[in-house]
Amino acid sequence: MMNNIIVLPLIIPIMVGVILVFLRPYIKTQRVISLVTMLGMVGISLYILNKIQTEGILRLDFGGWEPPFGILFVADSFAMLFVLTANIVTAICLMYAFSSIGENHEKMFFYPFVLFLIAGVNGSFLTGDLFNLFVCFEVMLLASYVLVTLGGKKAQLRESIKYVVINILSSWFFLVALAYLYGTLGTLNMAHLSERVAEAGQGPLLTTISILFLIVFSLKAGLLLFFWLPGSYSVPPTAIAALFGALLTKVGIYALFRTFTLIFYHEPSITHTLIGIMAGVTLVVGSIGAIAYKDVRLISSYNVVIAVGFILVGLALATQTSFEGSIYYVMHDMIAKAMLFLIAGTMIALTGKTKIDEMSGLIRNYPLFGWMVFIVTCSLAGIPPLSGFVGKLLVGEAAIEAGSYILLALAFISSIVVLYSLLRIFLNSIFGETIISPEDEVPLKKGMIIPIVLLAIGTVFLGLGAEFISGYVSDAAHTLSNPSVYIEAVLGGNK
Amino acid sequence: METLIILLIGILVAVATYLILSRNIIRVILGTAVLSHAVHLLILTLGGLKTGNVPLLTEADAPYTDALPQALILTAIVISFAVTAFVLVLAYRAYQDNGTDDLDALRGTNDE
Numbered sequence: 001m002m003n004n005i006i007v008l009p010l011i012i013p014i015m016v017g018v019i020l021v022f023l024r025p026y027i028k029t030q031r032v033i034s035l036v037t038m039l040g041m042v043g044i045s046l047y048i049l050n051k052i053q054t055e056g057i058l059r060l061d062f063g064g065w066e067p068p069f070g071i072l073f074v075a076d077s078f079a080m081l082f083v084l085t086a087n088i089v090t091a092i093c094l095m096y097a098f099s100s101i102g103e104n105h106e107k108m109f110f111y112p113f114v115l116f117l118i119a120g121v122n123g124s125f126l127t128g129d130l131f132n133l134f135v136c137f138e139v140m141l142l143a144s145y146v147l148v149t150l151g152g153k154k155a156q157l158r159e160s161i162k163y164v165v166i167n168i169l170s171s172w173f174f175l176v177a178l179a180y181l182y183g184t185l186g187t188l189n190m191a192h193l194s195e196r197v198a199e200a201g202q203g204p205l206l207t208t209i210s211i212l213f214l215i216v217f218s219l220k221a222g223l224l225l226f227f228w229l230p231g232s233y234s235v236p237p238t239a240i241a242a243l244f245g246a247l248l249t250k251v252g253i254y255a256l257f258r259t260f261t262l263i264f265y266h267e268p269s270i271t272h273t274l275i276g277i278m279a280g281v282t283l284v285v286g287s288i289g290a291i292a293y294k295d296v297r298l299i300s301s302y303n304v305v306i307a308v309g310f311i312l313v314g315l316a317l318a319t320q321t322s323f324e325g326s327i328y329y330v331m332h333d334m335i336a337k338a339m340l341f342l343i344a345g346t347m348i349a350l351t352g353k354t355k356i357d358e359m360s361g362l363i364r365n366y367p368l369f370g371w372m373v374f375i376v377t378c379s380l381a382g383i384p385p386l387s388g389f390v391g392k393l394l395v396g397e398a399a400i401e402a403g404s405y406i407l408l409a410l411a412f413i414s415s416i417v418v419l420y421s422l423l424r425i426f427l428n429s430i431f432g433e434t435i436i437s438p439e440d441e442v443p444l445k446k447g448m449i450i451p452i453v454l455l456a457i458g459t460v461f462l463g464l465g466a467e468f469i470s471g472y473v474s475d476a477a478h479t480l481s482n483p484s485v486y487i488e489a490v491l492g493g494n495k
Numbered sequence: 496m497e498t499l500i501i502l503l504i505g506i507l508v509a510v511a512t513y514l515i516l517s518r519n520i521i522r523v524i525l526g527t528a529v530l531s532h533a534v535h536l537l538i539l540t541l542g543g544l545k546t547g548n549v550p551l552l553t554e555a556d557a558p559y560t561d562a563l564p565q566a567l568i569l570t571a572i573v574i575s576f577a578v579t580a581f582v583l584v585l586a587y588r589a590y591q592d593n594g595t596d597d598l599d600a601l602r603g604t605n606d607e
Contacts, residue, residue, distance in 0.1 A: 131567055138574045145581055149588075157589040158601045161520065164582055168527045169515075171578075175534040175571055182564065183541030 003051070003058045006075040008044050009083055009122035010136075012037060017115035027106045031098055034111040038091035038118070045084040049472060052077055057479070057489035059128065067128070067490050068192035074128035074490055078476035081327060081469075082125045082254055085334045088458065089246045090118050092451045096342055097239035099447025100349065105150055105237065113150070114243065117143035124251045128490060130181070130188045133255065134174050137220070141167050144248060147240045148232060156235045163232035170219035177212040184209065191490035194263045194483050202266035210264035210271055214278075217259065221252025222308045224278040229305060230289065234297035238345025241297065245304050246338035250330060253311055257326070260315060261480040268318055276316030276407055282309030283410045287417035294355040296344040296429075299421050303340060303380065306414050307333045310395070313407050317398045323477035325394025331469075332387035332462055336379045339455035340422075343373055346452065347429060350442050356425050361434030366444050370430045372452050377426055379459045381419035387462035500540045507533035520586045520596045524579065531575035535568045542567075 016037045020030050052058060057076045061067060075083075094114065101110060120140025127133050145167075149160045182188055184205060185196045197206060215225070222229045233244050256275070264271055286305035293299055311333065314326025346369065351359045363370030375386070382388035392415060399408035436442075462469070479485045507529055514526030542564030548555030550562045590596045 131570070135570060135574070138578070142577060142581065145578075145585070149585060152588060152592065154592050157585070157592055161582075161585060161589055161598075161601065164578075164585060165515075165523060165527065168578060168582070169530075171574075172527070172530050172534055175531075176537060178567070179534065179538040179541045182538070182567075186561075 002060060004060060005044070005051075006048060006058050006060050006073050006126060007062075009041060009048075009087070009126060010073075010119050012041060012044075013115040013119035013122070017112040017119070020112045020115065021109060024107060024109065027103065030106065030111045031094075034115060035091065035094055035098075037115065038087060038094055041087045041118075041122075042084065042091060045080060045087050048075055049077065049080040049084055052080060053471065053475065057486065059490055068187050068189040071132050072128045072189070072490070073126045074191075074486070075126055076476065076479045076486060076489070077472050078257070078327065078479055079125045079254075081331060081472055081476055082250065083122050085331045086118065086121050086125070086247050086250070089334050089338045089455075090114065090243060092454050092458075093239050093243045093246070093338060093342070095454070096242065096448060096451040097237075099445045100345070101237055101239050108150055110147075110150065113143045113146050117147065117243065117247075119143075121247055121251055125254055128190050130190060130193070131178060134171070134178060137174070137251070138171065140248070140251065141171070144244065148236050148244070150240070151237060153235070159231045159235045163228055166219070166228040170216055173212060173219070174216040177209055177216055180209045180212065189490070190258065190262055191487045194487055195491065197263055197266065202264060206264070207267050207270055210259070210267075211274065213259050213264070214256070214271065214274065217252045217255045218278060219252070220249070221256060221312075222249045222282075222305055223252070223256070223275075223312050224282050224285075226282065226286070226305045226308070230298055230301035233301045233304065234295065238342060238349070241300075241345065242338045242341035245300065245341045246334045249304060249308055250334055253308065253330060256312065257315055257323075257480065261318070261323070262483050262486055265318070265483065272316050272318050275312055276404065279309045279312035279316055280407055280410045282306075282312070283414040287414050290417055290421040291424075294357055296347055296354060296356060296425060297341075299356075299425065300337075300340050300344045303418060303421065304337055306418055307337065307380075310392075310411055310414060313411050314395050314398065316407065317395070317402050317404060318481075319398050319402060320474075320477050320481045321394055321401065322398030323480045324473050325391050325396075325398060327391075327473050327476050328394060328462075328466070329388070329391025332379070332391055332459065335455055335458045335462065336376060336388065339372070339376045339452060339459065340380065342448075342452050342455070343369075343376060346444070346448050349448070350444065351436070356428040359429040359435070360432040361430075361436070363430045364434040365436050365438075365441050368449060369444060369452070372449075372456055373422075373426055373430050375456045375459065377419065377422040379463070380422060382415050385460070385463045387459040387466075389463060390466045496544055497540055500536060500544070504533050504536050504540070507536070518598045520590070520598060520601075523598070524582050524586060527582070528575070528579050531571070531579075535571055538564050538568050538571070 060073045062071050120136050123136030145164050219225045289302035311326045314322040379386035379388050382392040511526045511530035514522045542561050547558035547560045550559040
């Protein structure tokens with residue numbers, strides 16, 4: 001089905017972002033316009049998602065060039081669930097930014113770059129062409145380079161150089177992989193690639209190329225190759241760190257799922273085993289990191305790493321159940337990680353300290369905030385009825401079915417580590433003797449607590465309303481486990 | 496011809512790797528620039544160097560040379576240009592604020 005609407009998640013943020021550049025001095029106007037845009041995008045994503053359920057996978061051939069010749073956008077449930085959650089999280093992070101980011105950021109094009117970032121993220125989710133994926137990655141990355149450096153503190157500049165250089169290198173590997181793939185198969189349209197790989201058989205050459213893609217996307221997702229992540233995610237202002245923690249690694253995860261379920265799914269004994277090993281190591285090393293540090297932002301960053309490992313366990317198992325589990329978990333993780341980063345940032349803003357043993361007794365000063373920390377702890381640990389539970393249950397079920405007991409054990413031990421690392425924050429900083437006297441208490445701004453509460457509502461809804469979204473998730477998992485559905489939707493019309 | 500270009504790409508990658516591994520940040524940036532040129536050449540070569548006529552239906556007869564790699568490279572060049580420009584500015588700001596262009600000194604300590 002052709003439909004023009006699926007280009008909107010890319011084009012609206014870009015156009016609005018460009019307009020906002022010219023509205024630089026008018027901060028209030030910028031705030032209103034960017035928030036309205038993001039809320040509109042949430043609405044559009046919901047509309048597209050429901051349209052897919054009735055009409056099947058939607059696609060848009062740009063300029064009327066039919067696939068496999070032109071570039072196209074493809075919207076299936078899998079992509080749209082990512083787009084929808086990403087837009088909701090961005091809208092909420094924007095709300096948090098209103099009261100926390102500061103006028104200097106707002107005047108230095110903060111809002112336009114958030115919109116450019118989300119445009120790149122949405123484009124990466126929706127594109128049906130591997131080279132176009134590269135371009136959308138770059139749109140997202142360039143916006144993220146600006147956001148990570150904005151403010152220009154010493155630590156920020158220092159960490160952002162590493163972040164930028166590592167991403168330039170991974171983009172280079174992406175181009176090399178694309179060049180080899182084009183040289184071998186003569187196409188870059190994902191559905192067409194899938195068809196040609198199936199025809200020619202995934203020989204050693206193609207498997208090598210697939211491993212090159214694995215390296216590239218692992219760098220972006222923070223799967224095993226996450227050495228750059230904790231440093232660069234802990235330096236920018238809270239709202240930006242939350243956006244990064246929630247969205248950027250998820251784009252890499254999306255790309256991994258897309259390539260290894262649609263294109264390179266013929267040699268699971270090599271590629272998927274490798275992904276399983278990488279996911280396992282990521283879980284272990286991430287867990288060590290999450291326990292080792294006392295800085296709340298570093299603990300949060302290592303929690304991102306653990307989640308990436310957990311989600312990729314679902315890809316390594318490669319069954320319909322495990323895909324469903326991963327999809328649930330990704331949606332949960334975007335919401336809960338944004339919440340965790342916002343909470344970590346708020347703790348720092350309230351106390352002026354970054355280490356957990358320097359804060360204490362926050363629940364007496366800020367009871368509601370203390371409860372929010374409790375909710376995010378339970379949610380990330382996977383305690384029902386919160387959102388982490390469904391994903392963990394399904395991935396665990398799939399691991400038992402597949403007999404991968406090592407991955408199962410690692411995945412669930414890591415959940416305990418997550419619980420421990422967050423309980424450490426809770427017990428040290430939220431419980432205990434209060435160190436802030438009522439006179440010195442920094443008031444908790446409404447603009448800070450409301451976004452956190454909204455995310456908490458999101459995680460409760462995703463947990464209790466799992467039944468409500470299960471239709472979308474199983475449709476998405478169905479497309480992932482049956483590549484022919486996707487291929488038929490893209491190439492079916494003109495053969 | 497292909498072999499020659501592949502060798503050239505190899506040399507460029509080697510030079511770029513050497514530059515990126517050095518401690519001076521300007522050398523690292525130059526390294527990434529050289530690296531991007533290497534991959535552009537790679538795309539061009541793997542798409543097949545000139546194998547036929549210009550890909551214009553009215554101007555020439557089949558077989559046509561594949562024009563797609565050139566479109567890909569054009570996009571990649573624009574992106575790498577933008578990124579390099581950004582990194583140069585970033586490096587200059589980092590040099591001004593941190594007072595050094597030595598990556599070892601930019602490592603950062605845990606106490607900050």
